[in-house]
Amino acid sequence: MPFVFQNLRSGSASVSSDEQFVQAVKDGLSGQPKRLPSWLIFDDLGSEIFTEITQLPGYHPAQCEFEIFRTYKETITDLLGKTKFRVIELGAGDGGKTRILLEHFIQNHLTFEYVPIDISEGAIKNLVALLESNFSQSGMSVTGLAADYFDGLQMISAQSHVRNIVLFLGSTIGNMGLPSALQFVQKLRNSLSVGDYVMIGFDLMKPPKLLYAAYNDSTGIFEKFNLHLLDVLNDKLGANFVKDQFVQQGQYNPRTHAVESFIYSMREQVVRIDVLKKTFSFGSWEAMQTEHSYKYTIAEIEMLAETSGCRIVTHLFDANQHFVNSIWEVIK
Numbered sequence: 131m132p133f134v135f136q137n138l139r140s141g142s143a144s145v146s147s148d149e150q151f152v153q154a155v156k157d158g159l160s161g162q163p164k165r166l167p168s169w170l171i172f173d174d175l176g177s178e179i180f181t182e183i184t185q186l187p188g189y190h191p192a193q194c195e196f197e198i199f200r201t202y203k204e205t206i207t208d209l210l211g212k213t214k215f216r217v218i219e220l221g222a223g224d225g226g227k228t229r230i231l232l233e234h235f236i237q238n239h240l241t242f243e244y245v246p247i248d249i250s251e252g253a254i255k256n257l258v259a260l261l262e263s264n265f266s267q268s269g270m271s272v273t274g275l276a277a278d279y280f281d282g283l284q285m286i287s288a289q290s291h292v293r294n295i296v297l298f299l300g301s302t303i304g305n306m307g308l309p310s311a312l313q314f315v316q317k318l319r320n321s322l323s324v325g326d327y328v329m330i331g332f333d334l335m336k337p338p339k340l341l342y343a344a345y346n347d348s349t350g351i352f353e354k355f356n357l358h359l360l361d362v363l364n365d366k367l368g369a370n371f372v373k374d375q376f377v378q379q380g381q382y383n384p385r386t387h388a389v390e391s392f393i394y395s396m397r398e399q400v401v402r403i404d405v406l407k408k409t410f411s412f413g414s415w416e417a418m419q420t421e422h423s424y425k426y427t428i429a430e431i432e433m434l435a436e437t438s439g440c441r442i443v444t445h446l447f448d449a450n451q452h453f454v455n456s457i458w459e460v461i462k
């Protein structure tokens with residue numbers, strides 16, 4: 131079975147993704163308060179640091195999702211049946227959790243295609259190479275796409291003659307506020323056909339102390355992850371951030387229902403960004419928001435499914451009901 135890697139972010143597509151990046155930084159640093167979206171962090175090293183986060187014992191969103199996949203791999207396999215199908219994963223990263231499912235499908239001699247999509251070229255290249263070295267003699271074929279979610283989906287949607295299941299894991303949907311998440315699932319539905327499945331990993335609302343502990347690890351990996359954004363800006367835009375003049379902390383905000391992560395400037399300073407031909411002033415202890423992780427209720431998840439023309443097939447919970455992988459079927 132073929133194992134293929136394609137980069138949709140090269141050539142003219144790379145110009146448009148660079149422009150998007152530049153615009154996001156310009157808008158984010160010009161606003162008050164300063165705020166940069168978390169997708170900016172995911173260059174190849176950013177993806178690798180995120181993989182370290184998923185291995186932290188205290189980071190419940192990842193540990194719960196691993197548990198759910200181990201517990202319910204049979205249920206998910208039964209749902210897909212024996213006919214050929216396609217697994218599309220948006221923002222696949224290292225595909226660590228998905229591998230539990232893929233291995234189970236392979237052990238059950240199923241024939242399927244796996245299409246991981248991620249803006250991190252390194253993450254997708256590594257994932258395709260790893261899967262090829264382990265599973266080249268199986269019923270799985272792999273097409274890895276380095277692409278934005280919807281560019282990747284658009285490229286493969288014309289080729290669909292089989293049932294799709296789209297995975298959107300890791301509580302990545304939490305990086306959007308509720309209105310943006312609704313737009314996202316509606317756009318996703320429009321890329322699919324009636325009968326396709328969607329499985330989304332939602333982190334559920336829980337006592338704020340538990341949320342605080344999950345996002346403030348004693349080993350400092352969250353801080354390393356968030357401060358990596360400054361390296362990305364230095365590298366991609368010729369900025370002159372000095373990383374050790376900033377610190378990071380995450381906290382739950384009851385007004386936005388999200389864990390918000392902030393980078394604090396430890397002193398008054400001016401940062402120059404060559405590509406923007408601009409300088410930006412930071413006050414002493416000024417905060418810049420770098421992450422937003424919305425915490426869902428089941429009622430909100432059901433609203434997202436229904437409003438986007440899907441029915442809930444099942445909610446798969448971990449033992450503590452801290453997290454849910456919600457499976458939907460496109461019905462209209």
Ligand SMILES: C[S@@+](CC[C@H](N)C(=O)[O-])C[C@H]1O[C@@H](n2cnc3c(N)ncnc32)[C@H](O)[C@@H]1O
Pocket residue numbers: 169172177180184220221222223224225226227247248249250253277278279280299300301302
């Ligand atoms: C929170 S991580 C989740 C990774 C993995 N799914 C997991 O559960 O561990 C989000 C992933 O989405 C990718 N990503 C973010 N924005 C994206 C976009 N617009 N298009 C494609 N991938 C994106 C990042 O590179 C990153 O690998």
